[in-house]
Amino acid sequence: MKRLLIIWMLAHPLQHYQCSAVIFKMTNAVCESYNKTWVEFGLCRLRAVSRNKVCLNVDANLLYPVHDVIVKARLLKRANGYKPWLYSVSFDGCQFIRRRNNALIRIVWELFKEYSTINHTCPYVGLQQVKNFYLRSEKLPTPIPTGEYLLMIDWVFNKKPQAATNVYFTFVEDLKDS
Ligand SMILES: *[C@@H]1O[C@H](CO)[C@@H](O)[C@H](O)[C@H]1NC(C)=O
Numbered sequence: 001m002k003r004l005l006i007i008w009m010l011a012h013p014l015q016h017y018q019c020s021a022v023i024f025k026m027t028n029a030v031c032e033s034y035n036k037t038w039v040e041f042g043l044c045r046l047r048a049v050s051r052n053k054v055c056l057n058v059d060a061n062l063l064y065p066v067h068d069v070i071v072k073a074r075l076l077k078r079a080n081g082y083k084p085w086l087y088s089v090s091f092d093g094c095q096f097i098r099r100r101n102n103a104l105i106r107i108v109w110e111l112f113k114e115y116s117t118i119n120h121t122c123p124y125v126g127l128q129q130v131k132n133f134y135l136r137s138e139k140l141p142t143p144i145p146t147g148e149y150l151l152m153i154d155w156v157f158n159k160k161p162q163a164a165t166n167v168y169f170t171f172v173e174d175l176k177d178s
């Protein structure tokens with residue numbers, strides 16, 4: 001019994017330490033408008049709060065209402081340049097906000113929703129913001145392999161790409177665990 005307790009006590013701080021050893025942070029963010037009469041980015045910036053916490057702030061001004069959004073997302077992983085990795089999805093943004101019916105998109109949404117003003121239904125117009133968003137590994141259902149990633153999102157309004165937001169991030173697995 002006593003031995004078990006000691007093992008438990010040893011294991012717990014260790015687990016805690018292992019969790020915090022994961023690095024999951026953004027390294028670059030690029031926002032681009034393809035149609036400046038419709039979408040204007042006022043801000044698209046990362047800010048390092050501490051060594052392993054980097055916050056993203058985006059201000060996007062929609063100068064005309066958006067009633068119809070297709071979100072095209074690709075996840076790439078670096079290996080001699082960025083190569084497609086695992087997922088490529090395309091979904092109706094207006095419908096997703098209503099139904100939240102795709103597992104992968106829900107993960108991204110869970111990471112993101114508290115930090116954004118886009119948690120309402122269509123139409124979207126005026127200033128859309130992401131405020132002090134940062135990545136939290138505890139929100140991932142499963143770790144991903146150590147590496148450098150790029151999440152590319154094309155925002156398609158009225159059937160044409162109008163803007164792109166590309167976010168680069170690093171994930172470093174808990175190596176002591178494997
Ligand atoms: C650019 O945005 C304006 C305003 O919404 C729109 O009328 C126009 O069709 C868009 N241009 C393209 C190429 O989609």
Ligand SMILES: *[C@@H]1O[C@H](CO)[C@@H](O)[C@H](O)[C@H]1NC(C)=O
Pocket residue numbers: 114116119120
């Ligand atoms: C959207 O986010 C705001 C601020 O975090 C929150 O107060 C509001 O309840 C959210 N709305 C929905 C529909 O989730």
